[in-house]
Amino acid sequence: xxxxxxxxxxxxxxxxxxxxxxxxxxxxxxxxxxxxxxxxxxxxxxxxxxxxxxxxxxxxxxxxxxxxxxxxxxxxxxxxxxxxxxxxxxxxxxxxxxxxxxxxxxxxxxxxxxxxxxxxxxxxxxxxxxxxxxxxxxxxxxxxxxxxxxxxxxxxxxxxxxxxxxxxxxxxxxxxxxxxxxxxxxxxxxxxxxxxxxxxxxxxx
Amino acid sequence: xxxxxxxxxxxxxxxxxxxxxxxxxxxxxxxxxxxxxxxxxxxxxxxxxxxxxxxxxxxxxxxxxxxxxxxxxxxxxxxxxxxxxxxxxxxxxxxxxxxxxxxxxxxxxxxxxxxxxxxxxxxxxxxxxxxxxxxxxxxxxxxxxxxxxxxxxxxxxxxxxxxxxxxxxxxxxxxxxxxxxxxxxxxxxxxxxxxxxxxxxxxx
Amino acid sequence: xxxxxxxxxxxxxxxxxxxxxxxxxxxxxxxxxxxxxxxxxxxxxxxxxxxxxxxxxxxxxxxxxxxxxxxxxxxxxxxxxxxxxxxxxxxxxxxxxxxxxxxxxxxxxxxxxxxxxxxxxxxxxxxxxxxxxxxxxxxxxxxxxxxxxxxxxxxxxxxxxxxxxxxxxxxxxxxxxxxxxxxxxxxxxxxxxxxxxxxxxxxxxxxxxxxxxxxxxxxxxxxxxxxxxxxxxxx
Numbered sequence: 001x002x003x004x005x006x007x008x009x010x011x012x013x014x015x016x017x018x019x020x021x022x023x024x025x026x027x028x029x030x031x032x033x034x035x036x037x038x039x040x041x042x043x044x045x046x047x048x049x050x051x052x053x054x055x056x057x058x059x060x061x062x063x064x065x066x067x068x069x070x071x072x073x074x075x076x077x078x079x080x081x082x083x084x085x086x087x088x089x090x091x092x093x094x095x096x097x098x099x100x101x102x103x104x105x106x107x108x109x110x111x112x113x114x115x116x117x118x119x120x121x122x123x124x125x126x127x128x129x130x131x132x133x134x135x136x137x138x139x140x141x142x143x144x145x146x147x148x149x150x151x152x153x154x155x156x157x158x159x160x161x162x163x164x165x166x167x168x169x170x171x172x173x174x175x176x177x178x179x180x181x182x183x184x185x186x187x188x189x190x191x192x193x194x195x196x197x198x199x200x201x202x203x204x205x
Numbered sequence: 206x207x208x209x210x211x212x213x214x215x216x217x218x219x220x221x222x223x224x225x226x227x228x229x230x231x232x233x234x235x236x237x238x239x240x241x242x243x244x245x246x247x248x249x250x251x252x253x254x255x256x257x258x259x260x261x262x263x264x265x266x267x268x269x270x271x272x273x274x275x276x277x278x279x280x281x282x283x284x285x286x287x288x289x290x291x292x293x294x295x296x297x298x299x300x301x302x303x304x305x306x307x308x309x310x311x312x313x314x315x316x317x318x319x320x321x322x323x324x325x326x327x328x329x330x331x332x333x334x335x336x337x338x339x340x341x342x343x344x345x346x347x348x349x350x351x352x353x354x355x356x357x358x359x360x361x362x363x364x365x366x367x368x369x370x371x372x373x374x375x376x377x378x379x380x381x382x383x384x385x386x387x388x389x390x391x392x393x394x395x396x397x398x399x400x401x402x403x404x405x406x407x408x409x
Numbered sequence: 410x411x412x413x414x415x416x417x418x419x420x421x422x423x424x425x426x427x428x429x430x431x432x433x434x435x436x437x438x439x440x441x442x443x444x445x446x447x448x449x450x451x452x453x454x455x456x457x458x459x460x461x462x463x464x465x466x467x468x469x470x471x472x473x474x475x476x477x478x479x480x481x482x483x484x485x486x487x488x489x490x491x492x493x494x495x496x497x498x499x500x501x502x503x504x505x506x507x508x509x510x511x512x513x514x515x516x517x518x519x520x521x522x523x524x525x526x527x528x529x530x531x532x533x534x535x536x537x538x539x540x541x542x543x544x545x546x547x548x549x550x551x552x553x554x555x556x557x558x559x560x561x562x563x564x565x566x567x568x569x570x571x572x573x574x575x576x577x578x579x580x581x582x583x584x585x586x587x588x589x590x591x592x593x594x595x596x597x598x599x600x601x602x603x604x605x606x607x608x609x610x611x612x613x614x615x616x617x618x619x620x621x622x623x624x625x626x627x628x629x630x631x632x633x634x635x636x637x638x639x640x641x642x643x644x
Contacts (some may be wrong), residue, residue: 020234021233021234021389025227026313074289086278086433087308093277116399122277125312128308187396191389191393192386198384267421271421279425281429282429288438292440296447
């Protein structure tokens with residue numbers, strides 16, 4: 001139950017785009033049309049769901065102060081927390097590479113639709129942000145990490161698809177002032193949607 | 206390109222934030238107040254300049270297939286050093302910035318400059334490029350931070366700017382300015398102004 | 410040497426990791442002491458803030474020495490207990506998550522300029538976005554609150570974040586912890602809504618409903634175990 005709450009909370013209330021504004025670079029660049037936006041969203045969801053539990057395990061059993069206790073008492077007061085950033089980013093970068101290779105080999109159709117987005121993901125702040133939030137909040141177990149990861153990913157997917165749909169319409173039907181066209185108006189659309197998403201804050205789950 | 210244009214271009218004509226649209230996340234998150242915005246800018250300048258130099262120095266030895274990972278490791282190392290320094294010498298600010306210092310690693314400006322410039326240029330030019338882009342980024346950060354703190358809290362660097370008598374006449378701080386969505390709107394306004402003066406940047 | 414060969418790549422990674430790892434370990438170890446001092450000074454500042462003493466810069470440690478005359482640990486029956494970890498170094502976060510009966514409860518005894526004794530109790534809880542924490546100071550008879558200090562990690566600026574402002578913390582001064590000799594934690598209620606029976610209450614911050622509720626829950630969770638200790642002060 002706890003985890004289900006967290007999952008829903010991560011999608012709507014703690015939305016990576018509208019509440020934390022993470023992963024904006026690729027968000028702005030790729031939200032020109034719904035189809036590619038959806039592809040990137042799926043890739044981000046996938047990466048968040050697998051990297052978060054891996055980083056959680058590393059954090060709990062290797063990095064945290066006293067985490068190495070399972071190796072013996074003399075390791076109990078080692079604190080490797082200062083390495084966590086580098087470990088997290090290495091996990092994310094190598095997982096990206098690994099997933100790219102696996103998908104390319106076993107699901108070529110998926111690869112051709114996702115392929116170009118995968119390398120972009122290593123530097124998507126939302127993925128690293130997820131791991132850092134996990135560390136900051138001190139999740140209880142792996143299940144929590146998986147749920148939060150999946151929730152954040154789906155929230156990101158939802159956000160990029162919604163904004164892409166609005167952008168498609170705006171590009172076709174609206175007469176936007178020339179200097180605002182493209183990036184400028186996208187910022188404003190995202191901001192307004194962000195304000196709308198704040199109304200979820202009042203929901204208690 | 207001369208060294209001079211490498212250094213000055215990112216200030217406006219090729220600004221990393223409003224033209225290249227890189228590194229937006231941190232612009233939104235840390236600009237509710239001017240002070241953290243400035244510290245964040247300075248941290249990015251330092252990390253960007255030094256990672257550019259390091260990558261430029263070792264650019265000919267890096268195996269191409271693990272290029273991205275090498276860049277990330279170098280950047281991550283520098284970021285950790287910066288965050289440790291902040292924690293030791295500017296504790297209050299490091300608490301305010303919390304996870305966003307870590308997110309410098311995935312600040313797209315860094316990876317963008319490393320890929321586009323440092324991998325192909327000599328160390329000195331790369332250093333200037335890093336410095337220039339860092340400053341260009343900081344300029345935007347400071348402008349956004351200035352408006353958000355002034356309109357949202359009536360202060361600058363924590364000092365009261367809007368006089369008390371104005372409040373007594375019924376003026377209220379705009380609480381919306383402190384919320385992250387307003388940073389997007391401020392950036393959009395900067396883009397608007399910037400592109401009205403630089404017509405060649407306008408999109409169709 | 411062939412730059413694309415696997416041996417080269419592997420060697421490269423090993424050398425890179427070794428160099429970066431050494432550099433990081435070096436900075437981490439050489440700055441550790443300073444960082445710990447900073448964290449300790451910040452904690453002292455917060456403790457002093459709950460009895461309305463403002464300290465900053467280098468004077469924090471001196472002021473702390475001057476005002477905080479002792480610190481000790483009690484259990485939920487109000488008995489002092491010996492513990493190998495000092496009260497100051499005890500993690501309130503870890504304690505707040507355990508069963509009330511097993512908790513180690515730190516107390517700071519403070520002597521103000523006018524000779525009055527106050528007891529300062531630490532708290533830790535959850536707000537809307539992340540952790541919130543604080544300190545409540547209680548008068549020497551253990552019956553009423555003297556002052557409070559709250560801090561947060563990332564509550565919404567202008568809404569939930571207002572809990573750290575004096576406008577909110579000053580509302581706690583003088584609130585009663587006991588009614589008819591029965592302990593009630595101070596409740597935080599939404600303005601205009603009825604308070605729970607028996608308990609004294611303060612108004613929450615406007616627009617920060619969830620953060621205010623978090624503060625109320627934190628007081629309930631962290632101060633209630635002290636009830637026996639506070640009761641014993643009166644005798």
